[in-house]
């Protein structure tokens with residue numbers, strides 16, 4: 158099967174121009190002809206040393222400009238448009254963007270309707286979860302992966318639809334997927350040349366599905382849908398649990414709510430949900446897992462601040478701090494403010510919320526506003542002191558930046574974006590943050606170190622190294638490494654908690 162590459166048309170040469178000679182300057186053939194002018198004779202200059210001949214760059218070597226934002230004239234609720242939107246988002250992730258901003262770009266450039274957004278988002282997230290398997294299948298059917306990002310994204314998205322994960326039914330009939338993928342390809346400038354290839358690959362997959370899937374599953378990339386280095390690192394870190402951890406990261410995340418006990422109670426809110434026809438399980442002291450996902454607009458009392466969306470594992474942070482009214486509390490990496498809100502719901506404290514990202518920090522203000530709570534917001538780096546007034550804090554929450562390897566079920570793009578070396582850089586930064594914050598803690602005060610990482614170097618090893626550096630740090634009881642789990646009465650992401658108290662002088 159051949160993937161015919163597009164060639165660029167070369168601008169016509171000006172009439173009368175000499176044919177370009179091999180070895181001439183390729184740019185010269187496009188230069189505007191100089192007006193005829195009197196030429197002043199200069200004394201004869203030394204002949205320039207002969208330059209090595211530069212070959213003319215053939216047109217097929219010129220990288221085409223891809224049009225990932227092109228919106229063809231297709232019905233806004235068609236699967237063809239959803240395939241193109243998702244393919245564009247997937248292509249952006251492969252180029253290094255996180256999925257949420259990639260989707261925002263697609264929605265804006267496509268002028269997507271709410272229904273269209275839902276379809277594009279669903280397909281893009283599915284593809285992130287099944288990318289390793291789709292990539293492996295495509296590799297089995299083509300000699301070389303297509304180098305047009307939209308084409309690659311389109312084939313991955315279509316294969317994910319034709320090949321749902323075990324136990325899940327296919328969301329569309331196979332012939333619909335093939336028909337819509339070919340229609341989409343025909344209407345897009347990056348794909349039109351490969352319309353026949355899209356058709357051939359997808360039909361071949363349908364014909365040879367069993368053999369292709371069996372062959373693909375022999376490869377860890379397809380079996381687990383994570384990069385090879387990630388699989389190996391997880392296996393090394395968790396020799397007993399690595400398979401369950403990888404599988405958990407491929408599951409659908411639940412929608413878990415935190416009940417705002419300043420405004421209502423768990424039983425009372427469960428009743429409100431019931432009245433709205435929504436069933437939920439209790440998965441923590443204030444945590445309710447909805448049985449069916451919903452938009453926040455559909456959640457009773459959300460806009461009035463009765464509840465927030467927060468994973469049950471993340472809901473452990475505020476209670477671990479042992480808060481009391483009147484305390485001075487620092488949330489050092491606060492945005493978007495999930496844990497800040499919980500802290501303020503639990504006690505009347507004077508909260509300072511710091512985050513290095515001013516845009517994300519604004520979301521802390523929005524979230525607290527919805528809950529009817531407030532804090533002092535500071536856009537600053539937690540490893541610096543220039544923002545600190547020198548007054549010690551009674552409690553510090555350090556929910557440090559990390560690789561987020563524990564929340565891949567919510568952010569399935571993370572595994573494809575991270576590099577093996579990211580962890581080392583983030584560990585250095587979080588070590589600096591912890592050391593800096595320690596001096597801001599009062600004697601007897603408590604610092605809670607949190608990550609949403611599963612890599613031990615970011616979590617337990619960091620906590621142990623911190624304790625070794627600070628002889629005045631007493632390590633108190635805390636959950637340590639929580640592996641992602643879901644089940645009856647239990648459902649949380651992978652998080653790490655270490656709690657330290659400063660020895661009184």
Ligand SMILES: C[S@@+](CC[C@H](N)C(=O)[O-])C[C@H]1O[C@@H](n2cnc3c(N)ncnc32)[C@H](O)[C@@H]1O
Pocket residue numbers: 471489490491492493494495496497511512513514517537538539540556557558559609
């Ligand atoms: C894990 S998130 C915090 C989540 C938050 N605690 C919550 O519960 O909603 C980490 C945050 O650290 C911020 N951050 C990254 N580097 C930072 C730094 N050097 N100083 C302060 N904040 C930083 C990021 O902008 C991000 O918002």
